[in-house]
Amino acid sequence: MVQGPNRTSRRGAWGVVIVVLLVGVHLVRGGTEEWPAGGPPQPLAAAAPDHAVAVAPVNVPDPLPASRPARVRMPAVRIDAPVTAVGLDAEGWIDTPPAYETNLAGWFTGAVTPGEKGTAVVVGHVDTPDGRAVFYDVGALAKGHRVEVVRQDGRTAVFSVYGIEVVPKEGFPAERIYRATPYPELRVLTCGGGFSRQRGYDGNVVVSARLVEVR
Numbered sequence: 001m002v003q004g005p006n007r008t009s010r011r012g013a014w015g016v017v018i019v020v021l022l023v024g025v026h027l028v029r030g031g032t033e034e035w036p037a038g039g040p041p042q043p044l045a046a047a048a049p050d051h052a053v054a055v056a057p058v059n060v061p062d063p064l065p066a067s068r069p070a071r072v073r074m075p076a077v078r079i080d081a082p083v084t085a086v087g088l089d090a091e092g093w094i095d096t097p098p099a100y101e102t103n104l105a106g107w108f109t110g111a112v113t114p115g116e117k118g119t120a121v122v123v124g125h126v127d128t129p130d131g132r133a134v135f136y137d138v139g140a141l142a143k144g145h146r147v148e149v150v151r152q153d154g155r156t157a158v159f160s161v162y163g164i165e166v167v168p169k170e171g172f173p174a175e176r177i178y179r180a181t182p183y184p185e186l187r188v189l190t191c192g193g194g195f196s197r198q199r200g201y202d203g204n205v206v207v208s209a210r211l212v213e214v215r
Contacts, residue, residue: 040126041140042166042192042205049163049208060183061214064115067153069107072122072188076145077137081105083149086123099128105135112184114149115157115211119178119185122149126190126201135190139164139205147186147209159186159209166193166203177206184211 069083086095086106097104105124112118125133147159167173177187186209193203 039195040132040136040138040192043139043141043164047142047163048165061211063117063184063211064113064151064155064157064214065153066113066116067151067155069114069120069122069149070152071150072105073148073150074138074141074145075148076142077140079134079137081124081134083107083122085109096123096125097134099125099133102128102130102133111178113151114159114186115151115155115184115214117182117184118180119187120149121178121187121189123189126192126205135188135205138188138190138207139166139192141207146212147188147207149186156215157184157186157211158213158215159184160212161207161209163208165206167206168193168203169201172204177208181210185209186211 068085071081072083073080081103083105084097084107086097087109089095095106097106102125105122107113108121108123111121114120114122124135124138126135126138127133141161141164143161143163145161147161149157149159151157167177186207188207188209190205191201191203192205193201195201
């Protein structure tokens, strides 16, 4: 069993990398045995982030102080859900929202809060044994779409998507996806890729976005 980082290190860059490696495994356990209506949308190849080109942001708002997220919205795909805090379970796996809560996202407490300097992480189920779940339509996002995170301090951190891709569970590129950044970024993660009854989903849909506005 791979253990998560200890309490003192998990907010660091490597702490985030180590723990998020577990998310793909854990979320797959909640996958339904059959894809309803042909399965959830999958990202287009053209939507993947261009790693060959520098993506340094322009006119990024100043980072916000820490404040827990209360709600996440993705207007382009009609997602509007409350957010709960998720950490590590007793076995060292990252927790996810309860499967019976089909419209609930989770903010990983081992990373920064959305809007802070660094990379915040929000996870959610794509489906449950009963059908669609909160992040079923995440794969239909495209570059330029907005992800809005309402924080408990009353501010809304608005992120612009600059990449969305399916990455395999095996050889998950955690260091690239969850690297620490000097400006506020967000990763949204759910299950995706191929599906089989024996193995569940074989990958994760990963949305990469950065802060562009504070309301």
